Amino acid sequence: MSNIVLPCVIIAIVLAIILVLLFSFIYVHFQERAARYVAASRAREGRAREDRAREDRAREDRAREDRAREDRAREERAREILVERARFYAEARYWATRAVTPPATNSECCICLGEFEKQDNGDADDDTMTLPTCYHRFHATCIISWLLLAKKNTCPFCRTCISTTFIRCIYWHFRYLIKPSSQLTVT
Known part of the structure; x- marks a missing residue:
């Protein structure tokens, strides 16, 4: 074993x-x-x-x-x-x-058709604005509304084109008159 x-x-x-x-x-x-x-x-x-x-x-x-x-x-x-x-x-x-003398035909604002008021010394009213391109005169509120709120870039009287620089500067100076809801864009 x-x-x-x-x-x-x-x-x-x-x-x-x-x-x-x-x-x-x-x-x-x-x-x-x-x-x-x-x-x-x-x-x-x-x-x-x-x-x-x-x-x-x-x-x-x-x-x-x-x-x-x-x-x-x-x-x-x-x-x-x-x-x-x-x-x-x-x-x-x-x-x-x-010394810009407005044309004789421009004795009234062609936007609101209101007459321009004269001051005591015979000068134009301070509430008017003369466009630099064509020398047409308007009430300041009327031309601001025309240029900024209606978004036009021409003279309402003769349709002469207005420089965008002028419009932009007007916008910067009078932007407090424009309501924020208007969505204004100036280019």
């Missing part, structure tokens, strides 16, 4: 050693794979974090550039408005210093 038991024990020991070696190999193999997977996952997370940071920096740069572009456009528009106002004031001073 000892002849039979001895080979069975040897076979059992050899099988146990083979199983231990096999499980050790499998354990080491999966440990290496897990370590590689963890390293690759961390690398992906690091790259993703870097990509997000790069995208955030690019987004901030674009927003900063947009704000700078808007600021430059706002400054340019403010400069244009100042130039237009200066041009208007120069034009207004020029026409104010010239």
Whole structure:
């Protein structure tokens, strides 16, 4: 019986050693794979974090550039408005210093058909406005309504085109007369 038991024990020991070696190999193999997977996952997370940071920096740069572009456009528009106002004031001073006599046919406002009132010294009433292009005279409220509220850019008497600079400046000076609901846009 000892002849039979001895080979069975040897076979059992050899099988146990083979199983231990096999499980050790499998354990080491999966440990290496897990370590590689963890390293690759961390690398992906690091790259993703870097990509997000790069995208955030690019987004901030674009927003900063947009704000700078808007600021430059706002400054340019403010400069244009100042130039237009200066041009208007120069034009207004020029026409104010010239002795402009309105045409004889323009003794009444052709918008409201009301007569112009004379002051005590014989000058025209202060409530009138003379257009710089054709020298026609109107009541100030009538021509403001014509130019701004009716959105016309011509003289109501002779249909001569009036400069947009003049109209814009009138708008800036008399905008408090215009109701906000009228949605006036002067270009």
